[in-house]
Amino acid sequence: MKLTRACAAGLFVLLCGCASLPRTSSNQDQSIGQGAVQGFRFSGRLAVRQPSGTETGKIDWVSRGADQHVELFTPLGSTVAQLDRTPQSVHLVLSDHREFWANDAERLTQSVLGYALPLEGLPWWVLGQVAPLDGATLTRDPQGNPDTLVQAGWRLHYEDWRRVGDQSLPGIISMQHEELAIRLRVDQWIIEKGGK
Numbered sequence: 001m002k003l004t005r006a007c008a009a010g011l012f013v014l015l016c017g018c019a020s021l022p023r024t025s026s027n028q029d030q031s032i033g034q035g036a037v038q039g040f041r042f043s044g045r046l047a048v049r050q051p052s053g054t055e056t057g058k059i060d061w062v063s064r065g066a067d068q069h070v071e072l073f074t075p076l077g078s079t080v081a082q083l084d085r086t087p088q089s090v091h092l093v094l095s096d097h098r099e100f101w102a103n104d105a106e107r108l109t110q111s112v113l114g115y116a117l118p119l120e121g122l123p124w125w126v127l128g129q130v131a132p133l134d135g136a137t138l139t140r141d142p143q144g145n146p147d148t149l150v151q152a153g154w155r156l157h158y159e160d161w162r163r164v165g166d167q168s169l170p171g172i173i174s175m176q177h178e179e180l181a182i183r184l185r186v187d188q189w190i191i192e193k194g195g196k
Contacts (some may be wrong), residue, residue, distance in 0.1 A: 039064035044186040121152050128170050164189045
């Protein structure tokens with residue numbers, strides 16, 4: 001099935017729930033948002049499974065400083081929706097030109113979907129990092145990369161780690177929360193570095 005507008009809206013707020021780039025501890029090599037690395041971009045494919053069925057599509061996500069820009073597409077490349085997030089607001093535009101504004105992504109989920117999603121962790125989790133929230137459990141694979149992360153009611157599994165410059169980033173991320181499952185396959189990571 002193709003990615004529907006309702007599914008796109010839910011996925012957008014899920015993926016863009018945090019206002020700033022992740023900070024990492026000194027023993028990790030992902031230094032996004034610190035030093036010379038100022039942002040990241042990835043493009044890939046996703047599948048969203050819920051009791052009503054499975055939907056697929058493509059995603060392009062750009063993260064620069066505290067700003068996030070995400071676009072979702074059908075499998076054939078037609079735009080489904082786009083979301084822009086700054087520290088001040090979240091703006092979601094669907095393919096039928098309906099627009100939604102909120103001060104935070106949780107409010108937007110509540111408005112568009114009727115329920116709020118726990119969104120604080122995703123910008124860390126997508127990079128294979130523990131978010132600065134309570135109660136995380138992280139296991140690593142034999143190479144030392146994150147394998148399974150459980151936090152805030154979500155279970156994430158990582159596969160296909162690859163080097164992007166001096167960063168280690170996942171190629172496949174599987175996310176599960178109750179009856180919602182999201183599988184993200186990253187086709188390309190781009191790390192943006194500052195001028196220092």
